[in-house]
Amino acid sequence: MQADATPSQANAASAALPDGPIALKKPNDAFYTTWSLLESVTDPEIPVVNLREMGILRAVRQTATGLEVVITPTYSGCPAMSQMQDDVVNALSRAGVAARVLTQIAPAWSTDWMTPEGREKLRAYGIAPPHPSGCGSPVANVIQFSSKRAAGGAELTVACPQCGSHNTTETSHFGSTACKALYRCLDCLEPFDYFKPY
Numbered sequence: 793m794q795a796d797a798t799p800s801q802a803n804a805a806s807a808a809l810p811d812g813p814i815a816l817k818k819p820n821d822a823f824y825t826t827w828s829l830l831e832s833v834t835d836p837e838i839p840v841v842n843l844r845e846m847g848i849l850r851a852v853r854q855t856a857t858g859l860e861v862v863i864t865p866t867y868s869g870c871p872a873m874s875q876m877q878d879d880v881v882n883a884l885s886r887a888g889v890a891a892r893v894l895t896q897i898a899p900a901w902s903t904d905w906m907t908p909e910g911r912e913k914l915r916a917y918g919i920a921p922p923h924p925s926g927c928g929s930p931v932a933n934v935i936q937f938s939s940k941r942a943a944g945g946a947e948l949t950v951a952c953p954q955c956g957s958h959n960t961t962e963t964s965h966f967g968s969t970a971c972k973a974l975y976r977c978l979d980c981l982e983p984f985d986y987f988k989p990y
């Protein structure tokens with residue numbers, strides 16, 4: 793493959809991407825300025841968490857045709873994806889940085905890519921963060937996502953983000969969005985969203 797090929801869904805490129813959470817960049821890291829600008833771009837559905845903390849932002853890199861930002865949707869068909877692309881381009885262009893956004897769907901996004909600070913922000917926002925998915929297969933992830941995984945994972949308890957109690961129960965497998973389940977705390981009686989692992 794040639795380096796100047798159109799940067800589509802190239803497997804060669806995906807192999808170079810990190811497989812896991814991406815820590816906050818330091819001044820001596822490559823493309824630090826761009827990474828820093830992108831810290832202000834938040835998940836349209838969870839405005840307290842930015843794209844890096846969600847694991848959506850995967851890479852900033854120089855290609856033969858310019859700067860490229862790689863993002864991976866949380867799940868295929870995510871309706872917020874085009875807004876995220878626009879937000880990335882706008883945040884950079886306001887600072888005079890021209891970049892193209894590449895949406896890469898393989899390897900598939902996993903809740904395991906969320907950073908520890910992202911999980912903590914979710915909890916503070918009132919959403920119970922996901923348990924480790926324990927599974928790296930994109931195919932299996934899709935199946936788990938659409939099946940009643942909670943029934944088989946009964947040993948997992950979800951801590952209430954309000955009071956920390958593990959005395960909680962799932963009231964609906966689909967909450968405010970498809971990627972969340974609706975729970976209710978049996979101690980403080982507050983309902984809350986649980987971000988389902990996949």
Ligand SMILES: [Zn+2]
Binds near residue numbers: 952978
């Ligand atoms: Zn509670």
